[in-house]
Amino acid sequence: MLTPGPGAPTPPIAIAGGAAAATGRLVATRVTVPDDVVDRLRSACAEVVTDPAALVEASRDWWPLAMTWAADGGTGAVAEVVCRPETAAEVAAVLAVANVAAVPVTPAAGRSGVLGGSVPVHGGIVVDLTALAGVVDVDPTSLVLDVRAGTFGHLLEAELHDRYGCTLGHWPQSIALSTVGGWLACRSAGQLSNRYGKIEDMVLGLDVVLADGRQITTGGTPHAAIGPDLTQLFVGSEGTLGVITGARLRLHPTPDHAHGTAWGFAALDVALDAMRRIVRRGVVPAALRLYDDIEAARSYDTPAGTHLLLARDEGDPAVVELALRIVDEAAAEAGAVRLDPGLVDIWMAKRNDVAALEALISRGYVVDTMEVTGRWRDLPAIYTSTISALHGVPGCIAASAHQSHSYPEGGCLYFSFAGALDGDGDGATRTALHGALWDAGQRAALAAGAGLSHHHGIGLGRGRFVADALGPAHEVAVAVKRALDPKGILNPAKLGLPSPFGTVTW
Secondary structure, eight states: OOOOOOSSOOOSSOOTTOGGGOEEOOEEOOBOOOHHHHHHHHHHOSOEEOOHHHHHHHTOOSOHHHHHHHTTTEESOOOSEEEOOSSHHHHHHHHHHHHHHTOOEEEESSOOOSSSTTOOTTBSEEEEOTTSOSEEEEETTTTEEEEETTOBHHHHHHHIIIIISEEOOOOOTTTTTOBHHHHHHHTOOOTTHHHHOOHHHHEEEEEEEOTTSOEEEEEOSTTOOSSSOHHHHHTTOTTSSOEEEEEEEEOEEOOOOEEEEEEEESOHHHHHHHHHHHHHTSOOOSEEEEEOHHHHHHHHOOOTTOEEEEEEEESSHHHHHHHHHHHHHHHHHTTOEEEOTHHHHHHHHHTTOOHHHHHHHHTTOEEEEEEEEEETTTHHHHHHHHHHHHHTSTTEEEEEEEEEEEETTEEEEEEEEEEOOSSSOOHHHHHHHHHHHHHHHHHHHHHTTOBSOSSSOOTTTTGGGHHHHHTTHHHHHHHHHHHHOTTOOBSTTOTTOOOTTOOEEO
């Protein structure tokens, strides 16, 4: 088990020159919070912060572009006020004040998102939900957890393991950096999603505060049929439709057995097809991951040209044995070479390490990741087209991918890319290179049949692609936003939705 940490956001990178002196790099209308509104917020909330350095730190997340700015003494944007409510009632009171005053509100907690979703583009208020944390109840008979939204993932898993002999089974790479509410807001995927599902598969119901301060509860019983699923309306809405304050989630007994296997393939498309056949058998290992030859060599020191398939399962020994036997059969039939299963242990040991991002950005590189979904039919073309498009951007020095999550109909391709400029380059040129890489890679993936995102969400960084990705359905998303948030105060400029406070550029 991970050692429980402090249960507080982890800064992604130090801001050169100090947080208090950081300047905003986003170009957008800034909304001030009048003194009388701040006074009402102090009456509504246990803690209201206006210290300049604290405002900057509370206004940023792990968006790699903003990390590039931080290395140059900048940040995305800065809130005027940070509210730290301790109860859902305080969240409701803060939103009621903001709604009357027409002040934008950006919900935040762990701030581990990588697309600027927690950046208060127009200033206003950041609602920091990390004080709204802890387990409310565990129903051991039904295996249902009731938990507050600001609860950090590693602390939750430690408590579930130690006190209840259970697990949520949700293990994102950011588990020590992220919270339950953030997972739900962005449709997070854990690394064992083949067995336990993504977060939207785990949720039974939510507690949500609407823009005007009304509190609602959705769902609660298994597979209820009461019209449209309102729980799923808020899952993935990234704080634009309401603020999630609590959730009921499915649990599982703590697994008592685990094992893994590793195989090397000479061709990526052959490996992808083997994964498809494994999933179709119906007993899928909790983790089934395929690294292209570039990532395999870089992270696992495999022979040149080897595409690495790692599988790991946990739970009942009979099920684990069957799942891995199916993997071994499919890999052998495809002509793969059995590799040291200790490679799975290397993955397990490194799977939550996020240090490389800061190290590369601090050295002046432009670095980011992009995950998409696709059908099995389309995945080889998505991979080839996207890698080619990234390499076609002047300044690109590396592009690779791995398949991280698999489903009966397809899976997730997770691309990593890096760029470098001649000399050091200034912030504007690094920003331009970052944008060019994203435009080339994302549009190539969409053209090849990919879905826009699998688990990182949209935030600010991906917003420019949403209208094209949704087509006419984008009008439906806009209509829902207007119905639930008429003044547009909730996380404006995110999720590709129009903002009443104007546009934003960078």
